Amino acid sequence: MQSYEFITNLIPPLKLTDKCSMALAWMEEIRIAVLPVVQKGEFLGFVRDEIIMDLNNPDLTMGEIELDGVNCKVFSDQHVYEVLRVGAEFESNIVAVTDREGTYLGVVTMEDSLTAFADSLSIQTKGSVLVLSMHMTDYSLAEIARIVETENTKILSSIISSDPFDSSKIKLTLKLDQPELRYIKATLERFGYKIIDHYQEESGVSSEEDRIGNLLRFLDI
Numbered sequence: 722m723q724s725y726e727f728i729t730n731l732i733p734p735l736k737l738t739d740k741c742s743m744a745l746a747w748m749e750e751i752r753i754a755v756l757p758v759v760q761k762g763e764f765l766g767f768v769r770d771e772i773i774m775d776l777n778n779p780d781l782t783m784g785e786i787e788l789d790g791v792n793c794k795v796f797s798d799q800h801v802y803e804v805l806r807v808g809a810e811f812e813s814n815i816v817a818v819t820d821r822e823g824t825y826l827g828v829v830t831m832e833d834s835l836t837a838f839a840d841s842l843s844i845q846t847k848g849s850v851l852v853l854s855m856h857m858t859d860y861s862l863a864e865i866a867r868i869v870e871t872e873n874t875k876i877l878s879s880i881i882s883s884d885p886f887d888s889s890k891i892k893l894t895l896k897l898d899q900p901e902l903r904y905i906k907a908t909l910e911r912f913g914y915k916i917i918d919h920y921q922e923e924s925g926v927s928s929e930e931d932r933i934g935n936l937l938r939f940l941d942i
Contacts, residue, residue, distance in 0.1 A: 724804050724818050725797035727834060728827035732815065734759035737784035741773045744783070757817055757828055758783045764817045764825040766791040794819055797826055804834040848877065849902050852918035853893045853909070854884045860891060868912055874899040884917075892917070 734757045735744055744756055748770050758765045766788030776786060793810075794817035795803045804816045808831045815828045853865075866876050877896045884890040897905065900921050909916060 723797065724795050724799050724801055724816075724829055725826060727801060727804070727829045728818055729830060729833065730827070732756065732828050732830075734825065735768065735783050736760055737765070737782060739783050740779060741776065741781045741783075741786070742779035744768055745770065745773055745779070753815075755813065755815060757815070757825070758788055759825045762824045764791075764794055764819055764823075767793065767813065767815070767817075790817075793817060795829075796821055801829070801834050804829050805831065808834065847900060848896060848898045849900050849921040850919060851895045851897060851902060851905065851909075851916060853895070854887065854890050854915045854917045855893065856889065857891050860893065865893075865895075865909075865914070868908055868914075869895075869897065869905060872899075872905045872908055874905055886917070 731751060732753060733747065735747070737758065737760045747756060748754060754770045755767050758768055767790040768783060768786065768788055772786060772789075790811050790813055793807055793813050795807055797818050797820050808814070808816045814831050816831070816834075817828050818826045820826060860881070862876075862879060869876055875898045877898050879896070880894045882892045882894070884892045899905070902919055902921055906916055906919065
């Protein structure tokens with residue numbers, strides 16, 4: 722699940738000497754609104770179609786315009802989760818990948834990262850999602866797993882985030898391998914856990930779009 726595994730060969734880098742007209746032609750051909758700019762193996766940033774449109778000068782080169790997202794990059798050995806974090810931070814659909822020496826290796830798209838992350842969290846597996854609220858001092862995944870397993874259910878993955886309704890608490894989102902939640906909810910509540918949300922999946926999903934959609938719901942985005 723390292724970022725270099727998801728580098729796409731479909732998005733070519735531009736050089737500083739390439740003109741805006743060439744950049745727009747490439748963007749139109751591969752149907753993307755942003756391209757990386759690289760010179761002698763160094764990632765210099767991204768150029769976006771809106772920047773080129775605003776300049777309205779097709780003869781300008783990449784070296785003559787202001788690039789953005791110079792820090793929108795990850796190292797090749799970092800987890801794909803870091804791609805998602807950096808992409809969200811810079812509001813970019815693609816993230817550059819370099820080695821530890823700074824040499825440009827390519828880009829990873831957010832779509833590919835989301836799909837990979839969804840697969841890693843077993844989002845495509847038939848089951849259900851349960852959301853609990855608790856104080857951090859009360860959090861013990863081992864204890865919660867023990868309770869869940871008494872109902873013949875396994876926790877496939879979990880995510881901790883801040884509780885939007887109470888800043889002093891955390892929100893624990895669990896992906897379970899069983900679609901039926903009635904008895905699991907009752908058991909957790911009997912042990913004093915507060916359930917703030919849930920959803921049950923009636924059937925497995927197979928398409929990439931469905932996996933990404935389920936991931937976004939799982940992450941509560």
